[in-house]
Amino acid sequence: MLAGPDYLREVFGLYSTLALDLNIAVDFMDEDQLLDAAALSTFKVLFLTEPDLPLAGGAALLKWVSAGGTLVTVAGAGQFDEYDEPNPNFQTGLLGKGLVEKPKARSIASPANTVNGTLSEPLAGCKDTGCKFEAWGVVTAPAASAKPAGVLATFADGAPALVANTVGKGRSLHFYFLPGQSFRYGYAGEGGNTSMHTLMAVLENITAGVADAPVTASSRLVETPLLAGPEGSVVTLLNWARHEFNSSTGLLTLNISLGFAPSKASSVEHGAIVAKPLAGEKGAVTVTVPLQSADFLLFHK
DSSP, rough: OOOHHHHHHHHHHHHIIIISOOOOOOOOOOTTGGGGGHTTTTTTTEEESSSOOOOHHHHHHHHHHHHTTEEEEEETOOOOOSSSSOOOOHHHHHHHHGGGGGOOOOOOSSOOEEEEEEOOOOHHOOSSTTTTEEEEEOOBSSSSSSSOOOOEEEESSEEEEEEEEEETTTEEEEESSOOHHHHHHHHTTTTOOOHHHHHHHHHHHHTTTTOSSEEEETTTTTOOOOETTTTTEEEEEEOOOOSSSSSOOOOEEEEEEEESSEEEEEEEEEEOOEEOTTOOOEEEEEEEOSSSSSSEEEEEH
């Protein structure tokens, strides 16, 4: 996934950032599903990276956004149709005429640090002037020379880096770079962890409130998918940053919405565990367990 065209590398970067680091449930849609209104209706936020978007799929996405969805696009997304012909109408419908990008060529070159930018406070929640991010790989710009409205972040030269627009009852956000790749590679750049975590705050803000997560953890760098079955549920714990939470105790606290009161609970690594009812939520429990790299928590009906 890191050796193909930039827009496919971006899929990997966004998925790993959202699913692994932010513990957000992520699924994938293909182009045919865009024409299925029932399939689209199950999502509240969609990320689009591909440059060649079929015209019918683009029209369906615009309709979905207008009905209340949030669509996040990255550099070059949706600029062409299924025949690789220019399609300025899609970005115009999402962003307005002044924010449409200049044409972007695809690239299979390894990403490189290109420019730093400063995030604006409303989206990232930054409280000081030290909130920086790094854009790796290609950086694009609006085709219009006038400064557009809706700018949420800028590059160091003042050019827009992230913009937002209201579309009917929904909203669109567009990155003039590749945020997934920038997050994955950012730790090696000049901004280091500060750059990574600032970008992570942006992505977390975009997806905040889209759904009630069945599992919340005291560290957002622990992946916690829940699998439900007829005999009970299993929570998988995958620790992607062992040194970044409760380093003195190695303990992780989880609030889990099971939908039932478990008769017993256990950890594959540590045996029986205590699952306390979570106040104010029926069928939910809280547990605290030691965690190194991985574990499975079993909850029996």
